[in-house]
Amino acid sequence: MKLSKKEVEHVALLARLALSEEEKERFRAQLSSVLEYADIINRLDTEKVAPTYHVLPIQNVERPDKEHETLPLEETLQNAPQRDGNYFRVPRII
Amino acid sequence: MDNYEAVIGLEVHVELHTKTxxxxxxxxxxxxxxNTNVCPICLGLPGVLPVINEALLEYAVKAGLALNCEIAAFSKFDRKNYYYPDLPKNYQISQYDLPLCRNGYLDIEVNGATRRVGITRVHMEEDAGKLVHGEGGADYSLVDxxxxxxxxxxxxxxxxxxTPEExxxxxxxxxxxxxxxxxxxxKMEEGSLRCDANISVRPAGTGILNPKTEIKNMNSFRAVQRALEAEIKRQCAVWAAGGTVESETRAWDENKGTTVPMRSKEEASDYRYFPDPDLVPxxxxxxxxxxxxSELPELPDARARRFTSEYGLSAYDAGVLTASRALADFYEACARNYRDPKLVSNWVTGEFLRLVNARNLEIRDVKLTPAHLVxxxxxxxxxxxxGKIAKTxxxxxxxxxxxxxxxxxxKGLVQIxxxxxxSRIVEEVVTxxxxxxADYRNGKEKAFAFLVGQVMKATRGKANPQLVNRLLKERI
Structure with a gap:
């Protein structure tokens, strides 16, 4: 399956990636070959194979509803590019 | 509008009050x-491992059972991917194709008739953070x-x-x-219950499905009802004018009393759901x-039925009393210890609820105890x-x-x-x-009530009414 340039741009937007024209072409080819390989796998008969929802043979890992320490405010905000008092500050979105 | 009917589905989010x-x-x-109730996991820092709270699972199963759902023997979590500053991981942990609960229902009563509303699914997910937008023209938002x-x-x-009423x-x-x-x-005001509505209209009885709109930003049950009323009107007007309703997301504007367009609905596939590898099935x-x-309490419908049979209440009163568990508990604690459960119901659905509403209280915060009412x-x-003084x-x-x-x-309120x-007061009133x-003696029944009223007035309502009646009759 060959991807169109438009599809590459859509995927890039969803991932918040800004791609140059040259990159769009390069990733179009690379992503297309990934999808082509998936097409090959898709041809296998999986009628009698149970879906794999998880790769580990583990189920039902739960924790008790008990409080633990929270992170000190200074540590929480230490990597924030911008802060405002107790808050993370980000570009306005509405 | 009369020849149209609405098709409405509701999507409700409730915050569970687990400890963690x-x-x-x-x-x-x-x-x-x-930002003080946070840790590396909910901040979405690299290298952390989320583990499900067992109380979340228990609460979710409980809710599913109470809503008559099938509980899935096998369930899993998925990642719903989107970018928004209140979502630190850029995905929300949710459930996509294998929700925990499916195919339930609940029964509602509207205008004396019972209707069953199906519940498609109940699934578990995590809430996002809260954004505080800068004042006025500020070019930033704050994240908690x-x-x-x-x-x-x-x-x-x-x-x-x-209907909006339903x-x-x-x-x-x-x-x-x-x-x-x-x-x-x-609590809808605190955001622990939120509701979005999907709604379309069609010519009554046709069964066709027209494009629907999704209504957001409704902050009370009343707002939901009003928003749906306004949206039905709007959609009917569009169809009646020969137009087509666009499938879109709209916001309820409380001040304007109408819905306004928000943003075009993102395609579900844009969320790129996939199983969350961090969480096991x-x-x-x-x-x-x-x-x-077996641990579920008696639910409202069952309790209302029992109240009608056990205490002889009307279906309406039983419905009012059982709508809230705290109210039903209060009522039942009184009714069990008093000879006349119907009289208790009159006091609880009457004066008690009147004061709860007038004082804007939660029932659990009321100081009056059932024993005191009895x-x-x-x-x-x-x-x-x-009985009159009792109200005071x-x-x-x-x-x-x-x-x-x-x-x-x-207060010196003992009945005289x-x-x-x-007799002395009756004498005064008669004189x-x-x-x-004279009117009374000439057959005017109303005159008697006036005289009783005068005696009551003279005693500031404390006279024993039966006794006043007897004494007055004897005197005149």
Whole structure:
């Protein structure tokens, strides 16, 4: 399956990636070959194979509803590019 | 508009009041200082491992059972991918194709008729943080992640709802059930219950499905009802004018009393759901389901039926009393200890609820106890106070938490049953109103009530009414 340039741009937007024209072409080819390989796998008969929802043979890992320490405010905000008092500050979105 | 019918489905999010968050051990509390109830897991820092809170699973199964759902033997979590500053991981942990609960229903009563509304699914997910937008023209927003990772249930109804009134009844019943099983506070004002609505209209009886709109930003049950009324009007007008309703997201504007366009609905595939590799599948044994089922309390519908049969109440009164578990508990604690459960119902659905609403209280914060109400009713039976004075006593008990007996003593409200004293007052009234007495003797029944009223007035309502009646009749 060959991807169109438009599809590459859509995927890039969803991932918040800004791609140059040259990159769009390069990733179009690379992503297309990934999808082509998936097409090959898709041809296998999986009628009698149970879906794999998880790769580990583990189920039902739960924790008790008990409080633990929270992170000190200074540590929480230490990597924030911008802060405002107790808050993370980000570009306005509405 | 009369020849159109609406097709409505509701999507409700409720915050569960577990002690800790869904996938980390941060406290799940409302109203803390910003960004103080957070840890590396709910901040989405690299290298952390979320683990499900067992209480979340238990609450979700409980809710599913209370809503008559099938509980999936096998369930899993998925990542819903989108970018927004209140979502630190850039994905929300949710459930996509294998939700925990499916195919349930609840029954609503509207205009005396019962209707069943299907519940498509109930799934578990995490809440996002909270954004505070800068004042006026500020070019920034502030992020508080205390709410990020708080456990939510998303409850999706079938498009079985036909009127705004039914939508409100559905929400009230849902709130009632979730409060009974004690999994959420269900406070729309605090955001612990949120509702979006999908709605389309069609010519009545055709069964076709027209494009629907999704309505957001409704902050009360009343707002949901009003928004749906406005949206039905709008859509009908579009079709009637030969236009086509666009499938879109709209916001309810309380001030304008109308819905306004928001943004075009993103395609579901844009969320790129995939199984969350950090969380292992959930397999719930039939034993666990039956254990949780056995722990469910008596639910509102069942309790209302019992109230009608056990206490002889009308279906309406039983419905009012059982809508809230706290109210039903209060009523039942009184009814069990008093000879006349219907009289108790009159007081609880009447004066009690009137004062709860007037004082804007939660039932659990009311100072009056069931024992105090029973004591007061017994004082009426004994003739210590009249039914009329009891209303004053009741209000005082309600506001202060004092016992009826103490209030009666303090305020001198004991009923006057002393024949000598009342005869003297009757004599005064009769002497002062010769014209009215003459009217009565000439067959005017109303004149008698006036004279009783005068005696009551003279005693400030404390006269024993039966005694006044007898003495007056004897005198004239």
């Amino acid at each position: 968050k869904a996938f980390c051990s941060c406290p799940n509390e409302f109203g803390k200082e910003p 992640l205390n709410r990020a990772g708080v456990p939510l249930l998303e409850i999706v109804s079938e498009p079985d709802i036909r 939508a409100k009844a559905y929400l009230e019943k849902l709130k009632s059930i979730l409060s009974y099983i004690d999994v959420s506070d269900c 959930i397999v719930i044994s039939p034993d666990r389901v039956s254990r949780i089922k 004591e007061m009713l017994e004082l009426i039976d004994k003739g210590t106070i009249s 006593v009741f209000e005082e008990m309600f506001d202060t938490g004092k016992r009826a007996e103490d209030i009666i003593k303090e 049953s002393d024949e000598g004293e009342l 002062a109103n010769p014209g009215v007495v």
